[in-house]
Amino acid sequence: MAIQTNRTLAIGSNVISPTNTLTGSLIYSETEQVVGTWIDGSPVHQKSFTGTLGSSTSGWNEIADLGSDSDKVVGLELYAYLPSYGQFVANYKSGLFVKILDHKVMVGVDSDFKSKDFWLTVRYTKAAQGE
Protein backbone atom coordinates (compact mmCIF):
# COMPACT_ATOMS: atom_id res chain seq x y z
CA MET A 1 0.00 0.00 0.00
CA ALA A 2 1.35 3.39 -0.89
CA ILE A 3 1.23 5.93 1.91
CA GLN A 4 -0.63 9.01 0.79
CA THR A 5 1.15 11.83 2.52
CA ASN A 6 -1.67 14.30 2.07
CA ARG A 7 -3.89 12.30 4.40
CA THR A 8 -4.21 11.91 8.14
CA LEU A 9 -1.70 9.97 10.18
CA ALA A 10 -2.77 8.74 13.61
CA ILE A 11 -0.56 6.96 16.14
CA GLY A 12 -2.37 5.91 19.28
CA SER A 13 -4.60 8.78 20.28
CA ASN A 14 -2.47 11.31 18.48
CA VAL A 15 -3.83 12.40 15.13
CA ILE A 16 -1.56 14.34 12.83
CA SER A 17 -2.53 15.93 9.57
CA PRO A 18 -0.20 17.65 7.09
CA THR A 19 -0.96 20.95 8.80
CA ASN A 20 -0.58 19.47 12.31
CA THR A 21 -4.21 20.04 13.19
CA LEU A 22 -6.68 17.54 14.56
CA THR A 23 -9.00 15.97 12.08
CA GLY A 24 -11.35 13.02 11.92
CA SER A 25 -14.99 12.10 12.17
CA LEU A 26 -15.41 13.07 15.81
CA ILE A 27 -15.24 16.78 15.27
CA TYR A 28 -18.57 18.36 16.16
CA SER A 29 -19.70 21.58 14.61
CA GLU A 30 -22.79 23.73 14.41
CA THR A 31 -21.89 24.03 10.75
CA GLU A 32 -23.09 21.17 8.59
CA GLN A 33 -20.34 18.82 7.48
CA VAL A 34 -20.11 15.59 5.53
CA VAL A 35 -18.93 12.76 7.78
CA GLY A 36 -19.56 9.62 5.78
CA THR A 37 -21.77 7.79 3.33
CA TRP A 38 -25.09 6.01 3.66
CA ILE A 39 -25.73 2.49 2.31
CA ASP A 40 -26.84 3.89 -1.03
CA GLY A 41 -23.65 5.91 -1.38
CA SER A 42 -25.23 9.26 -0.62
CA PRO A 43 -23.38 11.61 1.74
CA VAL A 44 -24.12 11.58 5.46
CA HIS A 45 -24.20 15.07 6.88
CA GLN A 46 -23.68 15.98 10.51
CA LYS A 47 -24.68 19.07 12.40
CA SER A 48 -24.77 19.92 16.10
CA PHE A 49 -27.22 22.20 17.82
CA THR A 50 -27.25 23.70 21.29
CA GLY A 51 -29.93 25.67 23.04
CA THR A 52 -32.71 25.55 25.55
CA LEU A 53 -35.61 23.14 25.48
CA GLY A 54 -39.06 24.64 25.12
CA SER A 55 -41.05 25.75 28.12
CA SER A 56 -44.21 23.95 27.10
CA THR A 57 -44.89 20.45 28.36
CA SER A 58 -47.68 20.02 25.85
CA GLY A 59 -47.08 18.13 22.61
CA TRP A 60 -43.97 18.37 20.45
CA ASN A 61 -41.76 21.43 20.16
CA GLU A 62 -39.10 22.18 17.53
CA ILE A 63 -35.51 22.44 18.68
CA ALA A 64 -33.67 22.20 15.36
CA ASP A 65 -34.32 22.63 11.67
CA LEU A 66 -32.39 20.23 9.42
CA GLY A 67 -33.34 22.03 6.25
CA SER A 68 -35.92 21.24 3.63
CA ASP A 69 -33.57 18.95 1.72
CA SER A 70 -32.86 16.69 4.71
CA ASP A 71 -34.13 13.17 4.29
CA LYS A 72 -33.31 10.16 6.45
CA VAL A 73 -31.87 10.65 9.94
CA VAL A 74 -29.28 7.92 10.48
CA GLY A 75 -27.83 9.09 13.78
CA LEU A 76 -29.07 11.30 16.59
CA GLU A 77 -27.67 12.10 20.01
CA LEU A 78 -29.60 14.38 22.33
CA TYR A 79 -28.61 15.31 25.85
CA ALA A 80 -30.15 17.70 28.33
CA TYR A 81 -28.85 19.01 31.62
CA LEU A 82 -30.86 19.16 34.77
CA PRO A 83 -29.02 21.07 37.47
CA SER A 84 -28.79 18.96 40.62
CA TYR A 85 -29.71 15.81 38.70
CA GLY A 86 -27.22 15.55 35.87
CA GLN A 87 -26.99 15.08 32.12
CA PHE A 88 -29.67 12.87 30.60
CA VAL A 89 -29.84 11.04 27.30
CA ALA A 90 -33.00 11.02 25.21
CA ASN A 91 -35.25 9.05 25.25
CA TYR A 92 -35.45 9.19 29.03
CA LYS A 93 -38.69 7.79 30.35
CA SER A 94 -41.46 10.18 29.49
CA GLY A 95 -39.37 13.21 30.30
CA LEU A 96 -37.38 13.74 27.12
CA PHE A 97 -38.68 12.33 23.85
CA VAL A 98 -37.33 13.13 20.42
CA LYS A 99 -38.45 12.62 16.82
CA ILE A 100 -38.03 14.16 13.39
CA LEU A 101 -41.03 15.53 11.56
CA ASP A 102 -41.07 17.67 8.44
CA HIS A 103 -37.28 18.13 8.53
CA LYS A 104 -37.35 19.39 12.10
CA VAL A 105 -36.14 17.80 15.30
CA MET A 106 -39.00 17.87 17.76
CA VAL A 107 -38.98 17.11 21.46
CA GLY A 108 -41.55 16.38 24.06
CA VAL A 109 -40.58 17.30 27.59
CA ASP A 110 -42.07 17.04 31.02
CA SER A 111 -41.89 19.63 33.76
CA ASP A 112 -38.42 18.50 34.80
CA PHE A 113 -36.87 19.02 31.37
CA LYS A 114 -38.67 22.13 30.17
CA SER A 115 -36.43 25.16 29.61
CA LYS A 116 -33.27 23.17 30.22
CA ASP A 117 -30.04 23.34 28.24
CA PHE A 118 -29.63 20.74 25.51
CA TRP A 119 -27.03 19.70 22.97
CA LEU A 120 -27.91 17.68 19.94
CA THR A 121 -26.00 16.08 17.09
CA VAL A 122 -27.79 14.73 14.05
CA ARG A 123 -26.49 12.73 11.10
CA TYR A 124 -28.72 12.65 8.05
CA THR A 125 -28.91 12.15 4.35
CA LYS A 126 -30.37 14.60 1.90
CA ALA A 127 -32.96 14.04 -0.76
CA ALA A 128 -31.49 13.66 -4.21
CA GLN A 129 -32.04 16.71 -6.33
CA GLY A 130 -35.17 16.41 -8.40
CA GLU A 131 -36.95 14.19 -5.86
Place this chain on the structure above:
Amino acid sequence: MAIQTNKTLAIGNTLFGGKNGTVTGQRYNFSETEQPVGIWIDGSTIYQKTYTGTTPSSGSGFTQLATLPSGFDKLIDIEMFANNSTYGQFVANYASSDLLVKTQNDKIYVTVGTYFKSKEYWLTIRYTKTQSEQ
Protein backbone atom coordinates in the same frame (compact mmCIF):
# COMPACT_ATOMS: atom_id res chain seq x y z
CA MET B 1 6.60 11.43 20.83
CA ALA B 2 7.05 7.72 21.45
CA ILE B 3 5.28 5.39 19.09
CA GLN B 4 3.07 2.92 20.96
CA THR B 5 2.98 -0.08 18.70
CA ASN B 6 0.15 -1.81 20.55
CA LYS B 7 -2.33 0.87 19.59
CA THR B 8 -4.18 1.74 16.45
CA LEU B 9 -2.41 3.21 13.47
CA ALA B 10 -4.54 5.00 10.95
CA ILE B 11 -3.48 6.28 7.56
CA GLY B 12 -6.24 7.99 5.70
CA ASN B 13 -9.37 5.91 6.03
CA THR B 14 -7.49 2.75 6.93
CA LEU B 15 -6.89 1.67 10.50
CA PHE B 16 -4.17 -0.79 11.39
CA GLY B 17 -4.28 -2.61 14.70
CA GLY B 18 -6.43 -4.79 16.88
CA LYS B 19 -6.41 -8.54 16.87
CA ASN B 20 -7.62 -8.65 13.32
CA GLY B 21 -4.83 -6.62 11.81
CA THR B 22 -6.01 -4.20 9.19
CA VAL B 23 -9.29 -2.38 9.69
CA THR B 24 -10.75 -0.37 6.86
CA GLY B 25 -13.57 2.08 7.02
CA GLN B 26 -14.99 4.96 8.98
CA ARG B 27 -17.71 4.96 11.60
CA TYR B 28 -20.12 6.90 9.47
CA ASN B 29 -19.69 4.99 6.25
CA PHE B 30 -22.74 2.78 6.46
CA SER B 31 -23.12 -0.49 4.61
CA GLU B 32 -25.44 -3.48 4.64
CA THR B 33 -22.28 -5.53 4.36
CA GLU B 34 -20.34 -6.12 7.56
CA GLN B 35 -17.24 -3.97 7.80
CA PRO B 36 -14.54 -3.40 10.43
CA VAL B 37 -14.63 0.17 11.71
CA GLY B 38 -12.60 0.33 14.88
CA ILE B 39 -11.00 -1.25 17.92
CA TRP B 40 -12.68 -2.20 21.21
CA ILE B 41 -11.01 -1.64 24.59
CA ASP B 42 -9.54 -5.14 24.64
CA GLY B 43 -8.00 -4.71 21.21
CA SER B 44 -10.61 -6.72 19.34
CA THR B 45 -12.08 -5.42 16.12
CA ILE B 46 -15.35 -3.51 16.09
CA TYR B 47 -17.57 -4.34 13.14
CA GLN B 48 -20.50 -2.39 11.77
CA LYS B 49 -23.50 -3.47 9.79
CA THR B 50 -26.69 -1.67 8.73
CA TYR B 51 -30.07 -3.33 8.30
CA THR B 52 -33.10 -1.90 6.53
CA GLY B 53 -36.59 -3.24 6.12
CA THR B 54 -40.09 -3.14 7.52
CA THR B 55 -41.04 -3.58 11.15
CA PRO B 56 -43.30 -6.48 12.13
CA SER B 57 -46.97 -6.11 11.26
CA SER B 58 -48.27 -7.81 14.34
CA GLY B 59 -47.38 -9.25 17.66
CA SER B 60 -46.81 -7.96 21.13
CA GLY B 61 -43.67 -7.99 23.16
CA PHE B 62 -40.35 -8.59 21.47
CA THR B 63 -40.56 -9.93 17.91
CA GLN B 64 -37.68 -11.11 15.75
CA LEU B 65 -36.48 -8.46 13.31
CA ALA B 66 -33.19 -9.73 11.88
CA THR B 67 -30.43 -12.27 12.31
CA LEU B 68 -27.14 -11.07 13.72
CA PRO B 69 -23.88 -11.67 11.85
CA SER B 70 -22.07 -14.92 12.55
CA GLY B 71 -19.73 -14.74 15.52
CA PHE B 72 -21.57 -11.77 17.05
CA ASP B 73 -20.32 -11.24 20.59
CA LYS B 74 -20.69 -7.89 22.34
CA LEU B 75 -23.02 -5.13 21.22
CA ILE B 76 -21.09 -1.86 21.32
CA ASP B 77 -23.65 0.49 19.84
CA ILE B 78 -27.06 0.28 18.21
CA GLU B 79 -29.00 2.97 16.39
CA MET B 80 -32.50 2.24 15.19
CA PHE B 81 -34.95 4.55 13.48
CA ALA B 82 -38.46 3.91 12.23
CA ASN B 83 -40.54 6.14 10.03
CA ASN B 84 -44.21 6.80 10.53
CA SER B 85 -45.11 8.95 7.56
CA THR B 86 -47.65 10.87 9.58
CA TYR B 87 -45.82 11.35 12.87
CA GLY B 88 -42.20 11.35 11.78
CA GLN B 89 -38.93 9.50 12.23
CA PHE B 90 -38.48 8.08 15.71
CA VAL B 91 -35.38 6.92 17.51
CA ALA B 92 -35.38 3.71 19.49
CA ASN B 93 -35.87 3.29 22.33
CA TYR B 94 -39.06 5.31 22.28
CA ALA B 95 -41.59 5.29 25.11
CA SER B 96 -42.23 2.26 27.24
CA SER B 97 -43.22 -0.13 24.48
CA ASP B 98 -43.70 1.77 21.22
CA LEU B 99 -40.28 1.17 19.69
CA LEU B 100 -37.80 -0.88 21.66
CA VAL B 101 -34.86 -2.87 20.34
CA LYS B 102 -32.51 -5.47 21.78
CA THR B 103 -30.27 -8.33 20.76
CA GLN B 104 -30.61 -11.80 22.19
CA ASN B 105 -28.59 -14.82 21.16
CA ASP B 106 -28.21 -14.50 17.37
CA LYS B 107 -31.19 -12.24 16.67
CA ILE B 108 -32.32 -8.63 16.83
CA TYR B 109 -35.73 -8.20 18.43
CA VAL B 110 -38.09 -5.24 18.53
CA THR B 111 -41.22 -4.24 20.29
CA VAL B 112 -43.45 -2.10 18.12
CA GLY B 113 -46.57 -0.31 19.22
CA THR B 114 -49.54 0.50 17.03
CA TYR B 115 -47.87 3.44 15.33
CA PHE B 116 -44.75 1.48 14.45
CA LYS B 117 -46.12 -1.71 12.94
CA SER B 118 -45.26 -2.32 9.25
CA LYS B 119 -43.10 0.80 9.08
CA GLU B 120 -39.82 1.39 7.30
CA TYR B 121 -36.85 1.01 9.63
CA TRP B 122 -33.08 1.34 9.41
CA LEU B 123 -30.75 0.07 12.06
CA THR B 124 -26.98 0.06 12.51
CA ILE B 125 -25.10 -2.11 14.98
CA ARG B 126 -21.48 -1.97 16.07
CA TYR B 127 -20.16 -5.09 17.75
CA THR B 128 -17.26 -7.36 18.47
CA LYS B 129 -16.96 -10.99 17.48
CA THR B 130 -16.06 -14.12 19.36
CA GLN B 131 -12.41 -15.09 19.36
CA SER B 132 -12.98 -17.84 16.83
CA GLU B 133 -14.54 -15.38 14.38
CA GLN B 134 -11.94 -12.63 14.74
